[in-house]
Amino acid sequence: MGKSKRWVLLLLLMTLMLMPFGALRAEERLRVVATTTQAADLARIIGGERIALTALMGAGVDPHLYKPTESDIAAMNSAQVVIYSGLNLEGQFETVFAALGQRAIRTYALSAPVADAGFLLEEEVGVPDPHFWFDPRNWALAAEGLAAVLAESDAANADFYRANAATYTAQLEALYDWGLAAMTDAAIPEEKRVLVTSHDAFQYFGDAFGWQVRGIQGISTAAEASVADIQAVADLVVSEGISVIFVESSVPRATIESVVAAAQAQGASVKVGVRELYSDAMGAPEDFGGSYMGMITHNIITILHSFGYPVPPLPESLGLALPEELQGR
Ligand SMILES: [Zn+2]
Incomplete structure (x- = not known):
């Protein structure tokens, strides 16, 4: 066997040895799907590199009208956690969410802690306005809520998620203070x-x-x-x-x-x-x-x-x- 052939064989062997580890490591990360761009941004901030994130909607997409594609549904079906905005913002996702609810896939509406805190505004009597994220104080609640869900689903990284939420909520508070002062000058x-x-x-x-x-x-x-x-x-x-x-x-x-x-x-x-x-x-x-x-x-x-x-x-x-x-x- 020539010298170069041996190198090729060795390389091939090394690649084969590395592959299963690489694959395992990727699978170890919590599989998270986020519907809207805001939800994906929050998942990236709280979950960082410890989660494997799939973001469904892109820039400029209208979530009221967006219909989940086949690959979106496949991603949600193989996820461990599906994060969405809620309050019927993702109007075309109802059937999918209902189906996910039948299985062991955790779904989490970022609006849930805002609703629990009584901070929802109504468009008309009994119909909540879904655009809750536009108040940074609400978004801070969503950040904490998401950190709690990720911590529950992936206990080994619980401290990491909670620390990220704490850092981010402090930034949201600073953003809110600046914005309020600017807009009420x-x-x-x-x-x-x-x-x-x-x-x-x-x-x-x-x-x-x-x-x-x-x-x-x-x-x-x-x-x-x-x-x-x-x-x-x-x-x-x-x-x-x-x-x-x-x-x-x-x-x-x-x-x-x-x-x-x-x-x-x-x-x-x-x-x-x-x-x-x-x-x-x-x-x-x-x-x-x-x-x-x-x-x-x-x-x-x-x-x-x-x-x-x-x-x-x-x-x-x-x-x-x-x-x-x-x-x-
Ligand atoms: Zn809207």
Whole structure:
């Protein structure tokens, strides 16, 4: 046997010896599936490299309308924990969740601890608004809840999950304090604190940061905005002298543009915000708005920029580097 052949054999043998260990190690990690971009972000932060995470929805995807694909269902079926937002946000997942419930797969709604704490807002009597994550105080509850679930499912790493949740909730608190101070700055008259967007995703956001919120569509994007809805919001924009209204990244622009046109037809000077707001989906992972922290920060700065209000410096503890478009002014 030639020298080179022996090397090849040795390499092959080494690879074969390593393979089972590699495979085992991957299987040892807790298999977690997350539905929305926010849920996946939280799972990455709390679970880190100790979990094997599959994220189902991508950037800009509307979770109200998203239907699980065959590969999504396969991923959920072989998961140990499935994390979702809940309150019927993932409207097309009901049957899948029900089926998972029949098996030994743990499903966890991140909204559960928020509901338990009594912090849910209602869209109408008896119908909770699913967009709870927009209040960082709610998201901190979700972080703690998720850490508890991961700790239960993977006791060996319980301390790791809990420590990550503790670090993250401290950051969420800093984010909330900064955002509240920024959005209720003395430069912003209280009657001017009105946020108009295409669907009712921002009630919790407004509640957290001291702004009133008007959406054109209801809490779900499943129903198309009617001509009457558009006219009603246009009338409001005119009568309250609202100067900026916003487009959401996961909802088509057309609705907001119709409102602008209808308000301008009545002689109002109203424009669309300088950038889109993230609502039900975050940005791509490589974007600044591709994390929860980045998304909230992006939205707050975008609102302040659009109205021409000052932006206070971000606390360093957040560890966020602002992209150029969000700096200055
Ligand atoms: Zn929504």
